[in-house]
Amino acid sequence: MKGRGLHIYALVYLVFLYAPIVLLPLFAFNDGTTIAFPLQGFTLDWFRALVTTPALHEATLNSLIIAISTAVLSTCLGLFAARAATRYRFPAKPVIVGFIMLPLVLPEIIVAISLLVVMLQLGLSLSIWTIIAGHTLICVPFAIAILQGSFSNMDRSLEEASVDLGETPLTTFRLVTLPLVMPGIIASLLICFTISLDEFIIAFFLSGNEPTLPVYLWGQLRFPARLPVIMALGTILVGLSVGLLITAEFFRRRGLRRAGLPDSGGFL
Amino acid sequence: MKDKTPPRPIITLEGVHKYYGDYHALRGIDAEIGEGEFFSLLGPSGCGKTTLLRAIAGFEDISSGRILLDGTDMEGVPPNRRPTNMVFQSYAIFPHLSVAENVGFGLRKAGMGNAEKARAVGEALEMVGLGGYGDRAAHALSGGQRQRVALARALILKPKVLLLDEPLSALDKKMREQMQSELRRLQRQVGITFILVTHDQEEALIMSDRIAVMFEGEIAQLAPPQELYRRPASRRVGEFIGMMNFLPATIMSEASGKLQVEVPGLGKAELERAQCPGPANPGPGEIGLRPESLTVLFDGQDAERVAPGKVEEVTYYGDMTYYDVRLEGAPNNVTVSMRNMPGRPVLARGEATKLAWDARAMVLFG
Numbered sequence: 009m010k011g012r013g014l015h016i017y018a019l020v021y022l023v024f025l026y027a028p029i030v031l032l033p034l035f036a037f038n039d040g041t042t043i044a045f046p047l048q049g050f051t052l053d054w055f056r057a058l059v060t061t062p063a064l065h066e067a068t069l070n071s072l073i074i075a076i077s078t079a080v081l082s083t084c085l086g087l088f089a090a091r092a093a094t095r096y097r098f099p100a101k102p103v104i105v106g107f108i109m110l111p112l113v114l115p116e117i118i119v120a121i122s123l124l125v126v127m128l129q130l131g132l133s134l135s136i137w138t139i140i141a142g143h144t145l146i147c148v149p150f151a152i153a154i155l156q157g158s159f160s161n162m163d164r165s166l167e168e169a170s171v172d173l174g175e176t177p178l179t180t181f182r183l184v185t186l187p188l189v190m191p192g193i194i195a196s197l198l199i200c201f202t203i204s205l206d207e208f209i210i211a212f213f214l215s216g217n218e219p220t221l222p223v224y225l226w227g228q229l230r231f232p233a234r235l236p237v238i239m240a241l242g243t244i245l246v247g248l249s250v251g252l253l254i255t256a257e258f259f260r261r262r263g264l265r266r267a268g269l270p271d272s273g274g275f276l
Numbered sequence: 277m278k279d280k281t282p283p284r285p286i287i288t289l290e291g292v293h294k295y296y297g298d299y300h301a302l303r304g305i306d307a308e309i310g311e312g313e314f315f316s317l318l319g320p321s322g323c324g325k326t327t328l329l330r331a332i333a334g335f336e337d338i339s340s341g342r343i344l345l346d347g348t349d350m351e352g353v354p355p356n357r358r359p360t361n362m363v364f365q366s367y368a369i370f371p372h373l374s375v376a377e378n379v380g381f382g383l384r385k386a387g388m389g390n391a392e393k394a395r396a397v398g399e400a401l402e403m404v405g406l407g408g409y410g411d412r413a414a415h416a417l418s419g420g421q422r423q424r425v426a427l428a429r430a431l432i433l434k435p436k437v438l439l440l441d442e443p444l445s446a447l448d449k450k451m452r453e454q455m456q457s458e459l460r461r462l463q464r465q466v467g468i469t470f471i472l473v474t475h476d477q478e479e480a481l482i483m484s485d486r487i488a489v490m491f492e493g494e495i496a497q498l499a500p501p502q503e504l505y506r507r508p509a510s511r512r513v514g515e516f517i518g519m520m521n522f523l524p525a526t527i528m529s530e531a532s533g534k535l536q537v538e539v540p541g542l543g544k545a546e547l548e549r550a551q552c553p554g555p556a557n558p559g560p561g562e563i564g565l566r567p568e569s570l571t572v573l574f575d576g577q578d579a580e581r582v583a584p585g586k587v588e589e590v591t592y593y594g595d596m597t598y599y600d601v602r603l604e605g606a607p608n609n610v611t612v613s614m615r616n617m618p619g620r621p622v623l624a625r626g627e628a629t630k631l632a633w634d635a636r637a638m639v640l641f642g
Contacts, residue, residue: 168335169368171355173382173433187372 029246036240043235054240064241067224071205074136074220078143078204083196085144086151087189093152094159105152112149119146120213127214134216142210147200154199158192158263191263198256202249221245285344286311286436286469287332292341294327294493301327302338303493309437309471314463316472316480319490320516325473328490329439332471334358346436361430362439365446367422369414369429375401376410378425382433400428403462420451427459431466440472444479456482477517481505489513505566509553511641514564521570521610525563527642530556537640539563541606542583545635552640562641567613569637572599572629574621579632587627597622601631 036055040048058064092098093105111119123142132138166188170180208222215223225241228234285308294302302324309315317325330336332343334355343350350358361382370378380397388396401407404424409417417425423443430438443459444452460483463470474480480487481501488498497509508514511522528536535547535556545563549556573579588609589600597616600609612631616622623629 163366163368165364165366165368166370168355169362169364169370169429170381172333172335172360172362173429174356174385176356184370 032239032246033243035236036243038236041233041236043239054236057237058240058244061237064221064224067219067221070136070218071221074139074143074211075201075204077140078147079197079201081140081144082147082151082200083155083193085148086155086196087193089148089152090155090159094156095164108152109149111146112153116146116207116209120210123210124213134214134218136215136218136220138214138216139211139220142214143204143207146207146210147203150199150203151196154196154260155189155192158189161264162188188263191259194259195256195263198252198259202252202256206245206249284311285309286313286346287471288342288344289328290342290344292328292331292343293339294324294331294336295339301493302331305341305493305495307488307495307498309469312467312469314460314470314472314483314485316474316484316487317490318474318477318480318487318516321475323490324493325475325490326441329362329441329471329473332437333360333362333439359436360439361433361435361437362441363423363426363430363443365442367426367443367446369417369422369425371415373414374410375406375412375414375417375425378414379410379428379432381429386433396432397428400432403431403465404428405458419447420455423447423455427462431462431468435468437469437471440470442473442475444474445476452479459483481517489516491516507551507553507639508564511562511564514639514641519567519611521565521567522562523565523606523608523610525561525640527556527558527561527640529558535640537561537563537638541585541603541610542633543581545581545638547635547638547640551636551638552642554642556640556642564639564641565610565633565637567598567611569634570601570610570612571632572601572612572614572623573632577632581633581635583631583633585629585631587623587625587629590623590625592622599623599629601629603631 034047035043037050037052038047039051039053089105089108093101098104120142123138123145127134127138162185166184167180170184171177175183206222207220208226211220211223212226219227221241225238228238287307287309289305289307289309292302292305293300305324305328317328319325327336331338332345332350334350334353345359370381373381376394376397379400380393383393383396386393397410398407401409404427406421406424406428409421409425414422414425426443440459444455447455456479459470459472472480472483481504484501486498486500487504489496489504491512497504497513499507499509504513504517508517508520514520514522523539523541525537525539528538530536530549533549535549535552537545537547539545552561571579573582583603585601585603585606587599588602591598591600595616597614599612599614601612602609610631614620
């Protein structure tokens with residue numbers, strides 16, 4: 009009986025988690041302006057409406073620019089930090105690494121408000137660049153967490169062996185280090201991209217008059233007639249996010265396989 | 277004593293010191309390693325042997341002193357420009373490359389054509405007994421095969437010195453024994469100087485032309501295996517290499533190259549001056565004796581020098597039996613090893629016995 013109770017618990021949990029997401033595509037294809045059962049019939053109108061809304065395109069473009077920049081920036085910074093944290097000993101290392109990882113647990117609204125205050129005090133005008141800065145701040149810990157795994161999985165003597173066999177430190181990085189941490193780099197890029205793409209709070213505070221996709225969506229919620237369009241957009245975003253996460257996980261696992269290492273955790 | 281120092285030194289170490297902060301890892305290493313020699317650095321963990329090997333390879337800067345490789349001072353020369361190659365403890369096989377790509381890794385800058393490179397890689401793999409393994413993925417290899425790939429990868433560059441950092445410690449006993457004789461064969465075949473770091477005294481004895489025993493950043497003794505075993509330079513070396521019995525002794529006098537020594541439990545002994553590695557001032561000292569240089573006398577056997585005692589413990593190994601014997605008048609037990617032969621009995625615990633001994637097998641520590 010005990011086992012059965014746990015099964016029911018697990019089922020309820022999963023329904024609670026995924027039912028709302030399943031509703032997204034349901035109403036995205038529903039031929040009716042209200043979000044309510046019974047369903048009215050199949051339509052692609054809401055997806056067509058997406059194509060003919062210029063403000064949406066602008067927001068999407070902003071979001072893509074921000075997400076790509078954030079992914080590249082966070083991964084580069086994460087690469088340096090992760091290599092330093094796994095390869096070198098330096099004073100106060102745990103403290104420094106701890107502070108870098110802190111945004112992972114800081115309330116995002118606090119981060120957003122303080123960033124806003126700082127930006128305004130510095131006299132910076134709000135733009136996609138301020139959002140990139142904010143997103144990089146919260147994405148770097150994720151990048152470090154992923155890349156630290158890649159670096160600590162890598163035997164230190166591999167780099168030494170390469171130098172011993174005549175390569176310079178620079179060619180060693182290209183021939184040995186980079187190929188071995190590449191799966192981690194790709195995973196980090198994809199995850200940072202995903203986080204940035206649907207981040208709302210920081211984007212909301214720092215966006216000025218250049219909204220990102222989530223900020224645009226939030227604005228649209230004021231118009232009930234636009235709700236099905238948002239459902240359609242949501243459907244696309246969920247699909248993209250899931251696709252990206254699966255790709256990231258694929259690269260992470262392939263990296264482990266190549267290195268002949270056992271799988272220990274990961275995001276999926 | 278026979279001088280086994282080879283004619284041409286390929287590596288000269290002069291007063292090599294290494295500090296890590298306050299920690300004095302290498303405390304004045306002086307040694308010459310000859311061309312074509314199989315040389316071992318032997319010692320317990322933390323004695324500085326790996327640090328010294330890595331300093332020769334160029335992975336560690338030394339704090340003072342000089343390392344000459346084939347007559348050239350290696351100060352400031354990075355590892356990629358030294359004529360040494362290393363077999364790492366973890367083997368450090370590149371997991372993203374095939375076996376052939378691993379072995380050919382160092383040839384990238386050799387200016388060889390592809391065909392020539394492939395031939396060299398094939399020959400190197402053939403040499404370590406992995407012919408035909410070139411296309412395999414590196415991570416699919418067994419421990420012994422990885423070791424062979426690491427050897428081929430290092431030897432393909434024809435280094436002047438091959439450095440081996442505990443290369444056999446990760447292998448199981450049977451594989452280790454096989455690789456020991458194979459490494460030895462390979463070294464004779466290529467004629468390259470091998471420097472092996474190991475904490476396994478048996479391995480060092482089996483494989484080396486000469487061994488440097490290191491304790492706490494210093495070379496305690498540098499000698500060929502037989503000399504190291506027969507004439508350890510200190511009690512500590514004697515303890516570290518094989519098994520050795522120690523009995524307190526009194527040095528009575530020294531005259532015309534002979535030492536008169538009184539050993540409680542054995543009696544008076546006359547030793548050559550050469551049997552005492554340190555100063556031999558009259559007074560208390562200690563003698564060292566290997567288990568096989570004491571002999572249990574069975575019924576009816578006799579010898580020139582005999583000491584009575586009692587068997588306190590018997591350890592039977594099949595081919596050998598080890599007895600712990602308390603000699604009459606001696607303060608501690610001695611261990612005696614006897615080969616088990618047809619018709620030779622194995623004594624029981626508590627039996628009275630007699631041991632034959634020979635002063636020529638003794639080492640005296642003043």
